[in-house]
Amino acid sequence: MTMATPPGAWHIGVIGGSGLYETAPLDDAQQIDVQSSFGSPSGPITTGTLTGTDGPVRFTFLARHGAGHTLPPSAINYRANVDVLKRCGVTDVLAISAIGSLQEEYAPGDFMAVDQIIDRTMDSTTGRERSFFGAGCVAHVPLADPVCPQLSVMAANAAEAAGATVHRGGTYVAIEGPQFSTRAESHMYRAWGGDVIGMTAMPEARLVREAELPYALLGMITDYDCWRVGEDGAAQDVDIAQILEVMARNGDIARAALAQLAQSLPPQRDPSPTDTILDTAIITAPEARNPQVMARLDAIAKRVTGG
């Protein structure tokens, strides 16, 4: 199944992270089966609408770790997840993630609209697939600002309207996991300028950019990472019980933020530079492109290659 979104309309793809396995209740919700040429996405996709100022706004939701949280960060098929959202016709992607705090002022329970990412998953040997392109069709998209500022502001406003304390901007350090960091790593990430830490924003943000979709990342701060010294003077460790407790409290706020976002979107979606990022990114000459590789890119690159 694929869906077309009319020009100028919004269609928000939501990738729900830890603690957000279900979307806000959608009108006319249906579970749809969308096949990807990049393998299996994390799980079923739910599509439906939320009330906007000028009528219903379509939202399509996917739980990043699968229903029941069966997939660790390294086993998520990020390409399939983004490919199916593209096939659904989403115009923008809002990722929601549990994150640890690397700075005192970002307290558990707060939210952050992340605007920068340091990718440590690049150093791992597990080989998360980080591009739709490669041999047979080479593309280089710019990624200096991986987050769309307009969408990020709207997501931050929506979370605030839903009752959250929201920090606007911050650097997310993406680690491979699944273990949390060592204390030395945590101190190093702070020295690098990291504000928060998680395991999933990369390669997700890279792939969403290649799919020509503006991306925003709303993080729910669940814990202080292990750099912190507690009030008793003892070095603290990440406490999964605390993470689960904060996640449980924050899920409803995140869902309420989706409803608020629907109500605050301008009636008409203005074009974003990301919508056409592949115009100048694909470097392989048309006659040199591998037809099999191009067939897999039928959704991602259709706009520029004609599918």
Ligand SMILES: CSC[C@H]1O[C@H](OP(=O)(O)O)[C@H](O)[C@@H]1O
């Ligand atoms: C349950 S804490 C660790 C886990 O939570 C975050 O996932 P997500 O970004 O999908 O919310 C973090 O990145 C880890 O995967």
Ligand SMILES: Nc1ncnc2[nH]cnc12
């Ligand atoms: N401290 C932490 N480190 C990595 N990922 C996280 N997700 C939530 N808290 C985290």
